[in-house]
Amino acid sequence: xxxxxxxxxxxxxxxxxxxxxxxxxxxxxxxxxxxxxxxxxxxxxxxxxxxxxxxxxxxxxxxxxxxxxxxxxxxxxxxxxxxxxxxxxxxxxxxxxxxxxxxxxxxxxxxxxxxxxxxxxxxxxxxxxxxxxxxxxxxxxxxxxxxxxxxxxxxxxxxxxxxxxxxxxxxxxxxxxxxxxxxxxxxxxxxxxxxxxxxxxxxxxxxxxxxxxxxxxxxxxxxxxxxxxxxxxxxxxxxxxxxxxxxxxxxxxxxxxxxxxxxxxxxxxxxxxxxxxxxxxxxxxxxxxxxxxxxxxxxxxxxxxxxxxxxxxxxxxxxxxxxxxxxxxxxxxxxxxxxxxxxxxxxxxxxxxxxxxxxxxxxxxxxxxxxxxxxx
Amino acid sequence: xxxxxxxxxxxxxxxxxxxxxxxxxxxxxxxxxxxxxxxxxxxxxxxxxxxxxxxxxxxxxxxxxxxxxxxxxxxxxxxxxxxxxxx
Numbered sequence: 229x230x231x232x233x234x235x236x237x238x239x240x241x242x243x244x245x246x247x248x249x250x251x252x253x254x255x256x257x258x259x260x261x262x263x264x265x266x267x268x269x270x271x272x273x274x275x276x277x278x279x280x281x282x283x284x285x286x287x288x289x290x291x292x293x294x295x296x297x298x299x300x301x302x303x304x305x306x307x308x309x310x311x312x313x314x315x316x317x318x319x320x321x322x323x324x325x326x327x328x329x330x331x332x333x334x335x336x337x338x339x340x341x342x343x344x345x346x347x348x349x350x351x352x353x354x355x356x357x358x359x360x361x362x363x364x365x366x367x368x369x370x371x372x373x374x375x376x377x378x379x380x381x382x383x384x385x386x387x388x389x390x391x392x393x394x395x396x397x398x399x400x401x402x403x404x405x406x407x408x409x410x411x412x413x414x415x416x417x418x419x420x421x422x423x424x425x426x427x428x429x430x431x432x433x434x435x436x437x438x439x440x441x442x443x444x445x446x447x448x449x450x451x452x453x454x455x456x457x458x459x460x461x462x463x464x465x466x467x468x469x470x471x472x473x474x475x476x477x478x479x480x481x482x483x484x485x486x487x488x489x490x491x492x493x494x495x496x497x498x499x500x501x502x503x504x505x506x507x508x509x510x511x512x513x514x515x516x517x518x519x520x521x522x523x524x525x526x527x528x529x530x531x532x533x534x535x536x537x538x539x540x541x542x543x544x545x546x547x548x549x550x551x552x553x554x555x556x557x558x559x560x561x562x563x564x565x566x567x568x569x570x571x572x573x574x575x576x577x578x579x580x581x582x583x584x585x586x587x588x589x590x591x592x593x594x595x596x597x598x599x600x601x602x603x604x
Numbered sequence: 605x606x607x608x609x610x611x612x613x614x615x616x617x618x619x620x621x622x623x624x625x626x627x628x629x630x631x632x633x634x635x636x637x638x639x640x641x642x643x644x645x646x647x648x649x650x651x652x653x654x655x656x657x658x659x660x661x662x663x664x665x666x667x668x669x670x671x672x673x674x675x676x677x678x679x680x681x682x683x684x685x686x687x688x689x690x691x
Contacts, residue, residue: 406644413647420654434623437650441630444657451664458671 414433418424421440424433624643631649 409644410647413644413651417647417651417654420651431620431623434620434627437654438623438627438630441627441650441654441657444654444661445630448657448660448664451661451668455664455668455671458668 414430417437418433421433421437423440424436624646627650628646631646631653633649
């Protein structure tokens with residue numbers, strides 16, 4: 229939004245500069261009216277100009293301008309304006325870059341009138357910045373024309389217009405910029421979080437945002453657990469056909485893997501380690517993946533690891549069949565027990581002698597780490 | 605939570621700060637940041653985090669639905685998933 233507004237404002241700026249030159253020697257109303265006619269196409273500017281020259285309050289340009297940043301305002305260019313010469317407003321040297329400044333006619337009126345009329349604090353416009361009255365008060369002070377000479381200067385830092393009645397030191401101006409940024413972010417968050425529109429006020433919105441983030445985290449965690457729980461059991465059928473299966477399928481099914489290792493006779497099982505998902509994910513959905521090479525008698529050998537899993541494998545060397553499940557993070561215990569039931573069934577079915585011994589150590593080896601996990 | 609609002613009806617600065625720090629604790633970077641807590645940066649982090657959570661939820665949902673669709677209905681795995689979904 230700032231982008232398109234910027235273009236428009238730049239366009240307007242060019243025109244304004246022309247107008248400015250007109251203003252310089254301008255002292256009477258006639259020429260002002262002529263200028264006003266020229267500016268008809270920009271109602272806000274026109275009204276401002278009108279207001280400035282004639283000293284009358286505008287007809288609610290505020291409403292139209294406040295409607296949106298891209299619609300009404302134009303970028304303030306010059307820091308000093310006729311307003312400043314009055315000494316009542318703030319000398320400005322800053323204005324926000326790329327922002328549309330909605331017209332703040334009250335301020336213009338106050339400045340133009342040069343009287344105590346405009347005491348009331350102007351309404352906070354969109355960004356809280358007011359529009360600069362570049363054309364105002366040519367008749368009020370000759371210093372105005374001098375100030376317009378500096379027109380067109382553009383610097384690289386953020387320009388913020390201080391509002392009338394507010395402190396003008398750099399601290400409050402910087403503070404205001406900061407606050408504007410924060411409110412901009414809050415608005416963006418408001419769009420992102422559903423249901424935030426009904427709540428107003430910073431605290432309410434923060435509340436909503438916190439609740440939403442928590443619920444999203446829980447959702448992710450729940451989904452991960454579901455997937456992790458379903459994985460080991462999904463390919464149970466694979467166990468039936470131990471040799472013909474793809475490695476990738478086996479990888480997803482530690483039970484199948486263990487079963488596959490059985491007929492081979494080498495009982496070097498990998499020590500299955502379940503590590504949590506990468507640190508970036510909030511809910512630690514555990515994915516169980518087995519990393520081992522069942523076809524190779526030699527220890528070690530990593531298999532194709534499905535993407536996204538962080539797996540470590542270590543082989544228990546020495547022909548000793550033991551499987552150590554080192555569960556780093558909590559795992560759905562129910563699902564895992566289910567897995568073990570399956571595994572036991574497998575052992576009985578295939579009845580590999582070598583496995584009988586192994587199964588004992590399997591279970592014992594399994595219990596210990598599992599206990600520790602449960603305590604977590 | 606109305607309990608956090610002051611009885612006057614206006615919201616005090618401390619309450620807002622408390623909310624902000626709570627939000628900060630939810631973000632994954634909480635520990636490392638050492639409460640640098642520039643509000644602007646915090647809000648930006650929250651935006652990014654929410655977006656990434658959205659992506660993750662979508663991704664996981666897709667995977668889950670794929671899993672379910674490819675599974676045999678009568679297999680024990682499907683049964684487990686169904687029971688989990690029901691809970």
